[in-house]
Amino acid sequence: MSIESLTAQLRHFAQDRDWEQFHTPKNLAMALSGEAGELLALFQWLRDEQVSEWFEDPANRTAVEHEMADVFGYLLRLADVLDIDLESSLRAKIGINAQKYPVELARGNALKYTALAAMRPADS
Structure with a gap:
């Protein structure tokens, strides 16, 4: 799936829910930062040498995937709202x-x- 098609899918998702009113650049940047913080929190307090073993756990891997998807999604929405390629x-x-x-x-x-x-x- 291309960036363009993902962006369109997220745009329609927001439109269908009448969320565009909330998807201002400031709010999207704040949401992006919050999701990046949630991703960071998954690794908080792990020593570098612990990360590989921790990540082998399917639940941990899924949690990282979901947080990365949230970060990516908000970044795409922000770029869409600001018309940035x-x-x-x-x-x-x-x-x-x-x-x-x-x-x-x-x-x-x-x-x-x-x-x-x-x-x-x-x-x-």
């Missing part, structure tokens, strides 16, 4: 990040781009 926006952002995080400087470390910029040779 997420695919082209993501492609553009990947290009921006490629400039900020050149492979030769970013490979294998988690430094922020501002720290990487200080590592660039003076002539670049």
